[in-house]
Amino acid sequence: MTRVLIVDDDPDIRELMEFKLNQMGFEVHTEGDGESGYAAACDVLPDVVVLDWMMPKLSGLEVCAQLRATPALERVGVILLTGKSQEADVQRGFAAGADDYILKPFSPRELVSRVEAVLARRTP
Amino acid sequence: MTYNVSISIALAVLAGILALLTIATAMRRAFVNAHDRRQGRLEAALRPRLLRLLATEDPDLDALAPQGKHAGRVLDALAAGLLPKLRGSDRAGVVELLERRGAVDRACRATMSRRAVLRARAAEQLGNIGLHRTQPDVARLLHDRHPEVRAAAARALGKQGDVESAPSLLRALDNGLVPANVVSMALMRLGDRSAPLLEMTLRESSVPSRVVCCELLGLFGAVGAVPAIAAIATTDPGYWSRLAAIRALGRIGSPKCLAPLLTCLHADRHAHRAEAARALGRLGATDAIAELVAALDDEHDVAFAAAAALTALGPEGMRTLETIGATPLRAGRYATEALIVHALEHERHAPSQFAAA
Numbered sequence: 001m002t003r004v005l006i007v008d009d010d011p012d013i014r015e016l017m018e019f020k021l022n023q024m025g026f027e028v029h030t031e032g033d034g035e036s037g038y039a040a041a042c043d044v045l046p047d048v049v050v051l052d053w054m055m056p057k058l059s060g061l062e063v064c065a066q067l068r069a070t071p072a073l074e075r076v077g078v079i080l081l082t083g084k085s086q087e088a089d090v091q092r093g094f095a096a097g098a099d100d101y102i103l104k105p106f107s108p109r110e111l112v113s114r115v116e117a118v119l120a121r122r123t124p
Numbered sequence: 125m126t127y128n129v130s131i132s133i134a135l136a137v138l139a140g141i142l143a144l145l146t147i148a149t150a151m152r153r154a155f156v157n158a159h160d161r162r163q164g165r166l167e168a169a170l171r172p173r174l175l176r177l178l179a180t181e182d183p184d185l186d187a188l189a190p191q192g193k194h195a196g197r198v199l200d201a202l203a204a205g206l207l208p209k210l211r212g213s214d215r216a217g218v219v220e221l222l223e224r225r226g227a228v229d230r231a232c233r234a235t236m237s238r239r240a241v242l243r244a245r246a247a248e249q250l251g252n253i254g255l256h257r258t259q260p261d262v263a264r265l266l267h268d269r270h271p272e273v274r275a276a277a278a279r280a281l282g283k284q285g286d287v288e289s290a291p292s293l294l295r296a297l298d299n300g301l302v303p304a305n306v307v308s309m310a311l312m313r314l315g316d317r318s319a320p321l322l323e324m325t326l327r328e329s330s331v332p333s334r335v336v337c338c339e340l341l342g343l344f345g346a347v348g349a350v351p352a353i354a355a356i357a358t359t360d361p362g363y364w365s366r367l368a369a370i371r372a373l374g375r376i377g378s379p380k381c382l383a384p385l386l387t388c389l390h391a392d393r394h395a396h397r398a399e400a401a402r403a404l405g406r407l408g409a410t411d412a413i414a415e416l417v418a419a420l421d422d423e424h425d426v427a428f429a430a431a432a433a434l435t436a437l438g439p440e441g442m443r444t445l446e447t448i449g450a451t452p453l454r455a456g457r458y459a460t461e462a463l464i465v466h467a468l469e470h471e472r473h474a475p476s477q478f479a480a481a
Binding site (some may be wrong): 015022118 | 171172175176178179180205206208209210211212213214215
């Protein structure tokens with residue numbers, strides 16, 4: 001089963017995405033801050049990580065950079081979910097290694113499509 | 125003896141009052157704690173049901189019917205709290221749920237509440253819900269007697285995104301009912317659909333309104349409004365409105381902005397001349413090089429802005445600065461400074477910063 005890790009400090013967003021992705025047949029894990037998110041990623045080895053940018057302890061960008069620097073996780077798909085909409089922010093997100101970038105407020109249905117698209121791109 | 129009895133009675137009364145106050149405080153605290161616990165229990169029970177329902181395709185919104193008035197209010201608050209986080213059909217689902225539960229009509233009625241806090245909260249909620257039909261209820265609050273309610277109404281109108289709100293917002297600004305920054309943000313959220321109305325307002329409004337309109341037209345890049353903005357930039361009696369108009373011309377960046385900006389480079393006030401120099405740099409107007417070079421001999425802030433503008437004009441502007449920088453003139457010092465600042469900025473914004481981040 002495809003594993004998705006959601007790291008967001010907003011419980012509403014976390015649970016809404018969890019329900020939605022569960023319904024689509026994904027195995028979903030959730031964490032509320034960057035540090036535990038990275039630890040969970042090392043533990044679970046997900047196929048896709050959905051990362052909030054502004055989080056306690058470690059920002060989404062830092063987690064993304066750490067994931068890319070971890071050999072077991074360097075191929076994981078990363079989607080940044082953030083309210084930062086400036087062009088420079090988007091550039092920074094992609095430069096840190098994100099595969100996709102979703103702006104808040106977001107549509108859970110769109111998120112599912114993007115998760116599927118990232119997975120499709122990563123499948124050889 | 126009588127004195128001692130009086131003292132004793134007074135002390136006994138005081139002790140009685142203190143005891144009553146202590147009991148009242150403890151009872152209130154216990155009541156609030158019990159209310160919070162009950163609220164927490166209801167939220168914990170309703171939240172997953174609401175989120176699960178929203179996560180389903182084609183949700184049956186009537187299936188979520190909590191028992192009791194209090195539980196209903198908790199559900200409404202939970203649903204309203206989700207609105208700013210969602211968009212698309214999921215957001216529409218939450219709005220439909222609130223409509224069916226009567227929360228929208230209740231909020232409309234609350235705009236007429238006697239308590240200011242309830243009116244402000246209702247405005248905020250209606251802003252988040254964003255239904256066109258509630259616009260008049262929110263717009264009415266722009267004339268509320270409490271400034272906080274008026275500001276909440278302006279913010280709510282911005283969130284609703286209904287371009288019909290633009291005239292009400294501008295009138296509220298003209299009449300000094302809502303601060304300019306709140307109106308600016310609200311109009312900004314309405315987007316460039318409000319540009320024709322902003323352009324019309326330029327001709328017949330107070331200085332604060334003209335400032336806001338110029339700033340927004342500049343940010344929207346309203347090329348069609350250039351003649352009206354140019355008129356403000358060159359002839360308006362208001363200091364701040366002229367400044368905003370000059371800045372707007374630079375932001376719009378159309379070739380039509382060049383002539384009025386060159387006129388502004390010779391304005392009476394040095395702040396207007398400096399702003400015009402900055403705007404010409406933003407415009408990338410190489411035709412303005414000779415005028416900008418002349419401005420290097422102007423007052424300090426104009427010369428500084430003109431030199432910085434020349435760095436923004438590409439190789440031609442840079443070559444001009446290098447030539448002037450090699451001379452011992454006052455203008456040469458501004459040219460050298462601008463070249464150094466440009467080199468430092470270039471270094472700071474080099475692509476390596478993304479890798480470092």
